[in-house]
Amino acid sequence: MNSDTVLIIDYDMGNIGSVCHALDFLGGRYLVSNQQEDLAAADGIILPGVGAFDAAMRNLQALDLVGELGEQVVKRGKPFIGICLGMQLLAKDSVENVLTTGLGWIDGHVRAVEPSDGFRVPHVGWNGVHLHRDTALFHRIADDAHFYFDHSYHLQCGEELVLASFDYGGTYVAAVQKGNIFGVQFHPEKSQRNGLKLLRNFLTAMRDAAS
């Protein structure tokens, strides 16, 4: 009976309240949890994230969620979206604070944002997102639509995974997809209508995958 329930992973690293409020607005059914059995029962998974990479991996390991996440998302193909840090965690490693191994679901690395002179770090604010491909996640969202970014590190990965990019004294990855796994560097839960549309698209993709 739990069709279309999305699980928001509570690993003490996120602006969980904001993600919940966005889903409330959309009328989506969700559960906030860090229990393995809830991961197994959910139809889709959101990994939110505001925080440091090393602390996030430590928390996921302490909650014993890494194995179960891999089982549900990589093996069983459950729709998954990582937000900001949640996207970066998909990479093989990150240099934030100390070199830390990530989930490693996509072939990528997290490195510091080092733009050319005159650009400040962190990269904070609303930036235009250039779409590289026509995908379900950006359905009804225009090219160069604005989303809210707030980060000091970014994901480097192969072009074949990149859905969208942004410019900030260089070009960086804004969104990635590998099959059922989505990741966005910006914060859709805080990007007004564009962000809500994106989350709606994810919920729709999740529902389509379940049926």
Add this chain to the structure above:
Amino acid sequence: MLKTRVIGVLAVKDGLVVQSVGFRRYLPVGVPAIAVEYLNRWGIDEIVLLDIRATVDGRRPQFDLIAEYSKHGQVPFAVGGGIRDIYDIDSLMRAGADKVVINTAAVEQPTLISEGARRYGNQCIVVSLDARLVAPGRYGVFTRSGRQATGHAPVELARRAEQYGAGEILLTSIDRDGSKQGYDANLIAPVVNAVRIPVIVCGGVDRPAHLLEGIRLGASAVAAANFFHYTEHSVAVAKHFLETLGAGVRLDTLVTYDGFDHDGNGRLGKVDDDVLDRLRFKHVPEEVI
């Protein structure tokens, strides 16, 4: 291209948004939840909510109220006032804040900046510095809602905050607060040049032209409190003015003000009656998301 942010600051005292003048006199404006909702609808880029009495009264943040307010906005929500330790930061993030603003604690116990940054990343920690002239040409930073002199210059504390891991500086002029005289350029420019993290400026805005001055001083974001409360669509009008002058702001509201003129201060000009007639019957359906 990254847009310059226009930020609305809500100073909250005894559960009400207030108009603050010089950090000393306060006039009630309204209920925070409504203010958040209106700013959000009018296209604000970020909302900063400051509980200006919390530290003075020895209180911690009011987490349940923050959770309630944050439901009304779909833009980044930075919350400050009364934050003393990492547990306060945790609870605020859980309640619906996207960033935290640290003022008194950033000066009295700067390790809280690094502790917060290690856990939530630099970008989550905003250090707020309230400064005013203490001698001709010399500025000092004050904590506890402008009551307590720190004896430190804003440039010095801004650099220190950056070193401890702050992601942004919110720089407010106490002298200009509620003065309607515009930003304090002599305070702002040295701080903007002293750090490599984004600087948000606040204090003194009375008209959209003041926001443009802040952008020209090199601020990464321009903030105002009182100014946004008193006119309809204040944010959308100000942004339209900034955009026509090439300031590069985000325009994403149903109301656009396309075709309107401004005077040099950014106030809307009179529009022909026949244009107004057409506007009256224009129906813009809200998009279903």
